[in-house]
Amino acid sequence: MDLAFFDDILVSSKxxxxxxxxxxxxxxxxxxxxxxxxRQERIEYLGHVISGQGVAADPRKLKIMIIWxxxxxxxxxxxxxxxxxxxxxxxxxYGKIANPLSC
Numbered sequence: 001m002d003l004a005f006f007d008d009i010l011v012s013s014k015x016x017x018x019x020x021x022x023x024x025x026x027x028x029x030x031x032x033x034x035x036x037x038x039r040q041e042r043i044e045y046l047g048h049v050i051s052g053q054g055v056a057a058d059p060r061k062l063k064i065m066i067i068w069x070x071x072x073x074x075x076x077x078x079x080x081x082x083x084x085x086x087x088x089x090x091x092x093x094y095g096k097i098a099n100p101l102s103c
Contacts, residue, residue, distance in 0.1 A: 081098060
């Protein structure tokens, strides 16, 4: 599975040999070695936890959403919707829940 976000690329493979082949296919890209990590079994990225089990919501981000104070003004509401929007795929009917708040 390859995922691309903005200027980041995540490459995952089931076995090392396959992973080496995947990395060779992207070797022509320019990389910032300070930002690179290789052969990680689990990473946290943009509010997600990516592992051999798949992609899941980062439990720390979910906890922040749960304890977030009730927004008192539009600016605070927009901040809350921005925070929760990254995890919308993990919340059943997120669009229905958030729609009245974004009108």
